Amino acid sequence: GNKFQFEARTFFTNHDLQGDNRTQELLDLGYVGNQINRIMDYGAQFGGPIVKDRLWFWLGYGVQDIKQLTIDGYPKNSRIININAKLNFRLSDSNRAELAFMVPNKKAWGRGASVENPPETTWDQTAMKNPFLLKFEDEHTFSSHLLLSAKISYGRFGFNLVPRGGMDTQVGYDMATGIYSGSNWLAEYYRPSFVATLEGNYFKERFLGGNHELKFGVEYRATPTRILSECAGDAFKYYWDSVPAYAEVYRRGVYDIGANRMSFFINDAWTIKRLTLNLGFRLDRENSWNYDAAVPASTVAPELLPAVTYPGFDPKVVFLTPSPRFGFTYDLTGDGKTILRGNLARYGSQEGSWLASSLSSSSEAYAGFAWTDLNGDNLVSTDELDGYPTDGILWFGGFDPWNPTSFESVNGADPHLKVERSDELLLGIEREVFPDFSLSGTVTLRRNYNFIRWDILYDKDTGTVIKRSDYVGPIAGSLTYGGTTYDYEYWTLAATRPAGTYFVNEPGYHETFSAFELSAVKRLSRRWMMNASFTYQIYKAHYGDLVYMDPTNTGIQDGQRMWGGLDSDWMAKLSILYQLPWGINISGFANARQGFTNLQRIYAPTPAREDVGLGSNMDIIIEKPGTTRLPNFYNVDLSLTKDIRFKDAGTMTLCIDAFNAFNFAHTLGRYYRVNSSRHDQIQTILNPRVIRFGLRYSF
Secondary structure (H helix, E strand, O other): OOOOEEEEEEEEEEHHHEOOOOOHHHHHHOOOOOEEEEEEEEEEEEEEEEEOOOEEEEEEEEEEEEEEEOOOOOEEEEEEEEEEEEEEEEEEOOEEEEEEEEEEEEEEEEEOOOOOOOHHHOEEEEEOOOOEEEEEEEEEEOOOOEEEEEEEEEEEOEEEEEEOOOOOOOEEEEOOOOOEEOOOEEEEEEOOEEEEEEEEEEEEEEEOOEEEEEEEEEEEEEOOEEEEEEEHHHEEEEEEOOEEEEEEEEEOEEEEEEEEEEEEEEEEEEEEOOEEEEEEEEEEEEEEEEOOEEEOOOOOOOOOOOOEEEOOEOOOOOEEEEEEEEEEEEEOOOOOOEEEEEEEEEEEOOOOOHHHHHHOOOOOEEEEEEEOOOOOOOOOOHHHEOOOOOOOOOEEEOOOOOOOOOOOOOOEEOOOOOOOEEEEEEEEEEEEEEOOEEEEEEEEEEEEEOOEEEEEEEEOOOOEEOOHHHEEEEEEEEEEEOOEEEEEEEEEEOOOOOOEEEEEEOOOOEEEEEEEEEEEEEEEEOOEEEEEEEEEEEEEEEOOOOOOOOOOOOOOOOOEEOOOOOOOOEEEEEEEEEEEOOOEEEEEEEEEEOOOEOOOEEEEEOHHHHOOOEOOEEEEEOOOOOOOEOOOEEEEEEEEEEEEEOHHHOEEEEEEEEEOOOOOOOEEEEOOEOOOOOOOOEEEEOOOOEEEEEEEEEO
8 A cells, every 4th residue: 555554573482371281191201391491482574655645665574483392391382484575567558567575584402302312213394495485466457347367476495404413324213102312303405496487367258148257377396306304323222121123224215306386277157137146177297307316325334335327217207187166055035044065176286396215225224124234332333233234124115125236116006096085065054144144054074085005015027017916915813911911913915025115096085074064153233243163073094995905904994984183073263353443353263073093903913914124013993993092182272462552653452362261171092002011101292381472453
């Protein structure tokens, strides 16, 4: 606009403004609970005219400074700084343009800290040098019927994750407790992005019996990616209750990937009296490839993992994904108060660059051996690896151990590979019960399919793809822990596994989701507003007659609830705001859901898999998903604001927020391995009640 405007904000909370929601169980463990040390959020924005009615500017600056403690007192801090600038141009009465610029910068210290990741195994995160995003947009109105918009942007993004334990320290992991030690992986990401889009809106009245609002466009997106991944010390040590057991030797992974996507979309909102049809179609074409890369030899095992120069590789897989969509709304009563709506759509996931990176022979390479710490220095050396370099390999990945100097990828992909897809049907009805208040019900049915298996074993020389019928089993095993014997079963192969992996759509596996949602919405009037909903849903995994997948762990999950934070059968939400006199607003948000599944597993020896290079141990699921759950979750957040107006000098808003206002002590995670001294130990809990003070000023 043609008036200068300014706004500033600051929000603050610290350790003294939070409660203590530790249970006796947590106190006995010596945990401090998930805590805030200090959080500051502040920033300002300023904008206005440079040339009245022709040229305007806007500047923004914001900082989030977050200092917190994990449940066991480990520090976990981050600082996010964003700088934004924008120019808006009115080039003519029918044309406007915008030039936007953003500089994001995120730093973190102790990223990944948790019960299982003590400080030396966490990362310090830094942004790549000089990150930015630059965007130009031009919009032209050709007539009252046609509007076209062109956008072009380029961004340089990336970040580095540096392990706090250093790169000279080898990484450790205790299989019994799930706790890491020593250090972690180094990771460097560079992700530039170029996007060009042309979009249009076309309005046509009284055509084919109705009015049309047509939206259409094309987009080109190039997203090359460069990644370096390196295990600290080029070795990963496995222990069982602090006793050395196995070790992996590593070679750095270097990825230099090209990827692009071309998209076309069109949608028509066709209104015929009380009926509006939404007819849409989208088509995406994606592919990715690898550039050449050089990888240095492993510092621990250079004979097995020598230096490699990789010439690059194009898998020549092109993803062509059509996404048709059909929707409607119908005014049942003719007065706009009762609306029937529906939508039938197909959605495709985006390939990005994962296929090319997974097929690269310059990816991380590793091999696992039985390890005995002969000299007691807690460091892996090749003379301590049973059967080094090839006779004792228990598992491996990323290279061919019997041809370690080969620069060709050992992996492959089905040339007819398709992206994962979802088909979705929504049907709903909404009724305005009284002015500004409506009730609605919606039924959702969804089927996810075309899932891509990335771990199918593959012999590139012979073109052999390992199928489910090649697995031998079930093989019975048992282990005794804490006086209880656990019987289990697994599958293996009849011969040593081939070196490569194959990417293919698993025809048997799919997921089904069905839900009913009841909502009540009160728009802001008479000083209050509300949005409430209750959802009951069922989300299941179906393995069916699998063609490729390893049968281990599949039967017990077939037809059962999804797990891993996806399996709450019910959830409820309520948000409400009431405007009191004197510029005071009070608002709240409450939510509740069923507790997530905590799937119980044993970490069991699998000697028949070890013999063919499939690994010495694995997690075996011992119960159907949904059998063991965490407690139901409830939470309430409250907010109180007060506006103070200074006539022509602007408005100041005072804010007080209470998060987890009733100081609930919900457990959000427990350790799942039953043959562990840490079994069922609390991993994380809901943060205690936190009071935050805020101040906003604008004019």
